[in-house]
Amino acid sequence: MTTGTFRIWRGDRARGEFQDYETEVSEGMVVLDAIHQIQAESAHDLAVRWNCKAGKCGSCSAEVNGNPRLMCMTRLADLDLSEPVTVEPLQAFPIVKDLVTDVSWNFEVKKRIKKFTPRPPDAPDGTWRIAQEDIDRVQEFRKCIECFLCQDVCHVLRDHHLHDEFIGPRFFVHVAALEMHPLDTENRLEELKNADGIGYCNITKCCTKVCPEHITITDNAIIPLKERVVDEFYDPLKKIFRVLTGK
Amino acid sequence: MAQASDFTRHEHDVLIIGAGGAGLRAAIEASAAGAKVGLVCKSLLGKAHTVMAEGGVAAALANVDERDDWKTHFADTMRGGQYVNNWRMAQLHAQQAPDRVRELEAWGALFDRTPDQRILQWNFGGHKYPRLAHVGDRTGLEMIRTLQDRGIHMGIDVHMECTIVRLIKKGDRVVGAFGYDRERGHFRVFQANAIVLATGGIGRAFKITSNSWEYTGDGHTLAYDAGADLIDMEYVQFHPTGMVWPPSVRGILVTEGVRGEGGVLRNRDGKRFMFDDIPELYKNQTADSEEEGWRYTQGDRNSRRPPELLTRDHVARCIVREVKAGRGSPHGGVFLDIAWIKDRLSNGEEHIKKKLPSMYHQFKELAGIDITKEAMEVGPTTHYVMGGVRVDGDTQMSTVPGLFAAGECAGGLHGANRLGGNSLSDLLVFGKLAGEHAAKFAKQQGAGGFDKEQEEQVQAAARWALAPLERQASSAGGEAPYAIQYELQEYMQDLVGIVRNEKDMKKGLDTVLALRQRAGNVVAPGNREYNPGWHTALDLDSLLTVSEAVARAAIERKESRGAHFREDYDSKDEAWGKTVLVIRRGRGGDMEVTRETIGEMPPELKTIIEENR
Ligand SMILES: Cc1cc2nc3c(=O)[nH]c(=O)nc-3n(C[C@H](O)[C@H](O)[C@H](O)COP(=O)(O)OP(=O)(O)OC[C@H]3O[C@@H](n4cnc5c(N)ncnc54)[C@H](O)[C@@H]3O)c2cc1C
Ligand code: SF4
Ligand code: SF4
Ligand code: FES
Numbered sequence: 068m069t070t071g072t073f074r075i076w077r078g079d080r081a082r083g084e085f086q087d088y089e090t091e092v093s094e095g096m097v098v099l100d101a102i103h104q105i106q107a108e109s110a111h112d113l114a115v116r117w118n119c120k121a122g123k124c125g126s127c128s129a130e131v132n133g134n135p136r137l138m139c140m141t142r143l144a145d146l147d148l149s150e151p152v153t154v155e156p157l158q159a160f161p162i163v164k165d166l167v168t169d170v171s172w173n174f175e176v177k178k179r180i181k182k183f184t185p186r187p188p189d190a191p192d193g194t195w196r197i198a199q200e201d202i203d204r205v206q207e208f209r210k211c212i213e214c215f216l217c218q219d220v221c222h223v224l225r226d227h228h229l230h231d232e233f234i235g236p237r238f239f240v241h242v243a244a245l246e247m248h249p250l251d252t253e254n255r256l257e258e259l260k261n262a263d264g265i266g267y268c269n270i271t272k273c274c275t276k277v278c279p280e281h282i283t284i285t286d287n288a289i290i291p292l293k294e295r296v297v298d299e300f301y302d303p304l305k306k307i308f309r310v311l312t313g314k
Numbered sequence: 315m316a317q318a319s320d321f322t323r324h325e326h327d328v329l330i331i332g333a334g335g336a337g338l339r340a341a342i343e344a345s346a347a348g349a350k351v352g353l354v355c356k357s358l359l360g361k362a363h364t365v366m367a368e369g370g371v372a373a374a375l376a377n378v379d380e381r382d383d384w385k386t387h388f389a390d391t392m393r394g395g396q397y398v399n400n401w402r403m404a405q406l407h408a409q410q411a412p413d414r415v416r417e418l419e420a421w422g423a424l425f426d427r428t429p430d431q432r433i434l435q436w437n438f439g440g441h442k443y444p445r446l447a448h449v450g451d452r453t454g455l456e457m458i459r460t461l462q463d464r465g466i467h468m469g470i471d472v473h474m475e476c477t478i479v480r481l482i483k484k485g486d487r488v489v490g491a492f493g494y495d496r497e498r499g500h501f502r503v504f505q506a507n508a509i510v511l512a513t514g515g516i517g518r519a520f521k522i523t524s525n526s527w528e529y530t531g532d533g534h535t536l537a538y539d540a541g542a543d544l545i546d547m548e549y550v551q552f553h554p555t556g557m558v559w560p561p562s563v564r565g566i567l568v569t570e571g572v573r574g575e576g577g578v579l580r581n582r583d584g585k586r587f588m589f590d591d592i593p594e595l596y597k598n599q600t601a602d603s604e605e606e607g608w609r610y611t612q613g614d615r616n617s618r619r620p621p622e623l624l625t626r627d628h629v630a631r632c633i634v635r636e637v638k639a640g641r642g643s644p645h646g647g648v649f650l651d652i653a654w655i656k657d658r659l660s661n662g663e664e665h666i667k668k669k670l671p672s673m674y675h676q677f678k679e680l681a682g683i684d685i686t687k688e689a690m691e692v693g694p695t696t697h698y699v700m701g702g703v704r705v706d707g708d709t710q711m712s713t714v715p716g717l718f719a720a721g722e723c724a725g726g727l728h729g730a731n732r733l734g735g736n737s738l739s740d741l742l743v744f745g746k747l748a749g750e751h752a753a754k755f756a757k758q759q760g761a762g763g764f765d766k767e768q769e770e771q772v773q774a775a776a777r778w779a780l781a782p783l784e785r786q787a788s789s790a791g792g793e794a795p796y797a798i799q800y801e802l803q804e805y806m807q808d809l810v811g812i813v814r815n816e817k818d819m820k821k822g823l824d825t826v827l828a829l830r831q832r833a834g835n836v837v838a839p840g841n842r843e844y845n846p847g848w849h850t851a852l853d854l855d856s857l858l859t860v861s862e863a864v865a866r867a868a869i870e871r872k873e874s875r876g877a878h879f880r881e882d883y884d885s886k887d888e889a890w891g892k893t894v895l896v897i898r899r900g901r902g903g904d905m906e907v908t909r910e911t912i913g914e915m916p917p918e919l920k921t922i923i924e925e926n927r
Contacts, residue, residue: 095562095563106846106847111846116357118363118366124365126358171474174359177463194419197424198427202427210455212455250422
């Protein structure tokens with residue numbers, strides 16, 4: 068057994084600072100285990116969110132040594148324990164307490180996005196026929212666990228705080244899932260361009276790099292959406308062509 | 315002391331406690347019926363257990379095997395539950411599950427497809443035909459997200475990170491609820507014409523568990539405290555395959571889908587031990603050679619299922635047997651091998667990654683194991699509680715007027731053992747019925763209203779909730795909540811766990827009662843803002859209540875049936891086969907267990923069971 072030092076941000080909306088905690092480290096532990104151990108041993112009121120402990124619920128997002136991570140999927144064996152491990156809350160959202168941030172903005176954003184609107188059923192029994200290859204792409208987007216790590220890392224939100232004008236990578240993934248859904252008939256391109264601020268994204272791919280679900284956010288969701296927006300609003304020829312050919 | 319400003323007040327026609335599959339489905343239904351709906355959950359929206367469900371949702375769509383129909387699903391569910399299920403619920407569940415699944419698709423869920431472009435279904439333990447509609451191994455996520463996204467456009471008021479600790483009653487009827495929000499620790503008072511409990515399970519009462527911090531049996535306890543009946547509490551499901559190594563991941567689930575895809579269980583000597591003991595009830599339906607079992611997993615309709623796909627209680631006990639006999643894996647489990655299918659399928663590795671992507675990642679990232687190349691080490695983990703609030707099969711109303719329950723916190727559907735995939739369908743079918751009937755009740759009965767007496771109940775609840783924080787000042791020898799929780803989990807696991815006997819369980823019960831005394835003195839340091847120590851102190855109350863209920867019912871049932879296995883009564887007893895154990899608060903305030911005879915099944919359902927022997 069060895070001990071590890073965890074430099075954890077403690078505080079509330081008003082103020083806070085890093086505090087060091089030492090705890091024993093054993094084989095296979097992840098950062099979340101260390102946090103829980105510290106909570107049980109010496110910081111009973113240390114605030115942290117978690118549920119599944121298996122990378123499935125997206126609750127335990129934080130910044131570990133400065134990197135946005137799921138604490139339950141960050142193994143201590145992969146960190147340098149000769150130095151203190153810093154654990155701090157997400158930076159793109161207001162702090163509630165310790166490692167917990169106020170992510171309610173994300174829930175509000177989603178309400179604004181036009182809902183799923185399917186075409187009429189294909190079969191008399193009220194069901195649809197869909198080929199697997201037509202949904203593989205959308206299924207990728209639907210893997211999102213709403214951990215908001217991508218939101219945290221995107222400079223438009225993190226540094227420029229354009230929360231009022233920009234929905235962030237998580238919701239581009241969501242809109243892409245709706246727009247590319249084989250049954251959906253709604254059109255969300257106008258909002259993408261105006262209200263959702265897709266133009267702010269300059270495709271740095273930081274969001275893709277941190278996604279624990281390995282969703283290719285930029286290449287598969289954002290770029291195709293940008294192309295659709297361009298087609299729709301800036302390329303009249305293509306548009307006429309599409310109307311004529313029905314494509 | 316609680317100040318008036320500590321209380322925020324809300325009024326709803328229907329209040330739904332719990333935002334997993336059952337709660338969301340109920341909320342959608344009640345809202346569609348025109349009710350003003352409030353939805354409360356302990357975590358953020360979308361993080362409930364339903365999100366973790368992997369394997370799929372059971373529904374006799376008959377897309378992969380046209381021989382399937384609701385009758386077979388009904389018979390499978392009853393057999394799995396060892397015939398103590400509420401047969402009316404089992405019937406409605408089997409009949410309505412297909413529509414509930416198709417409806418999800420209409421709301422945007424994208425299930426995996428068959429070659430003819432319909433919803434694909436796969437094999438799971440205890441189901442005669444491939445019946446689980448799924449999305450790889452992340453079906454729960456697809457389900458909860460679909461419901462969540464539909465719900466947000468219906469004007470439901472969502473109160474996230476809010477925990478209900480008491481129901482408020484007027485006479486017999488429930489008229490409201492009291493809770494606190496995590497963020498500020500402020501109190502919330504809800505007035506409601508009808509309430510639906512959809513709080514999930516109790517798995518945190520045990521040490522090795524697949525369940526999150528939320529699963530402390532709150533709904534069970536709220537109902538019990540309000541005077542409702544609990545049934546079937548002796549039946550706690552231990553899923554046969556949880557991770558066992560490294561220690562910090564112990565208990566995390568390994569989906570049954572692994573076995574459905576051809577994964578096999580082996581002991582230390584490499585022997586496939588599941589063929590050694592096949593229960594009489596399942597002899598006709600189980601493969602008698604490895605070859606036949608493999609063909610079944612690959613969709614051969616004329617083959618029977620491999621013994622790895624027997625019911626969970628049985629597989630869990632076989633694993634315990636191997637471990638006890640010294641034939642286990644190095645870390646106290648057995649081996650689950652899916653990598654071997656490479657011998658049979660040329661694209662085996664790709665196939666595994668495609669079919670079981672989240673299992674692949676889970677092992678790779680948490681245990682450093684590549685499941686396409688190596689076997690996993692697995693062992694039983696506390697997973698699900700069959701027992702819960704007793705409800706009327708058609709309306710989901712409990713024995714307390716205005717109080718409904720659905721999903722894992724309701725009892726009856728699964729009897730002595732739940733089949734995989736039958737929980738997700740349970741949530742949809744009974745979530746809908748609960749929402750529908752709660753809205754109806756709310757409309758017919760109107761608001762119960764709060765008088766002085768209800769306000770007193772609120773005040774009493776507030777005093778109770780603040781006590782652990784206030785004890786800091788007096789600090790009269792109180793303990794920290796985590797220590798008590800930990801002890802409870804240890805004792806329940808050891809004494810009222812997978813293999814039970816009278817002596818241990820009595821000791822377990824005594825321990826629970828002693829811990830209850832100590833919990834009355836628990837101290838939570840810190841203030842009211844987002845304070846997990848305080849929350850744990852409050853959760854202890856429900857953990858202790860459900861632990862006591864499990865222990866009492868398990869002591870009472872002197873036979874082995876389904877998930878309830880006793881070494882001192884190691885077989886099934888016909889006389890017990892028609893008995894259900896009911897738990898309620900007695901007049902003196904103590905917990906009482908009574909035996910009731912299960913109502914006679916109508917002849918047409920009996921016939922279905924006979925035809926499916
Ligand atoms: C890892 C895992 C894998 C599984 N895989 C499958 C599968 O493949 N197929 C299948 O059919 N089943 C599966 N199950 C079982 C299934 O997921 C659960 O039984 C089911 O999701 C329970 O749903 P529910 O709606 O009843 O409760 P949950 O989804 O757990 O929701 C409970 C809700 O109640 C809230 N709550 C609890 N107490 C309170 C309170 N006091 N105040 C306010 N809110 C409260 C919680 O915050 C939460 O929102 C799995 C379970 C686990 C843990
Ligand atoms: S690629 Fe776009 S959305 Fe992603 S982080 Fe960069 S700017 Fe943000
Ligand atoms: S897209 Fe990826 S990083 Fe972003 S919220 Fe979803 S899972 Fe998290
Ligand atoms: S606890 Fe669920 S993702 Fe970490």
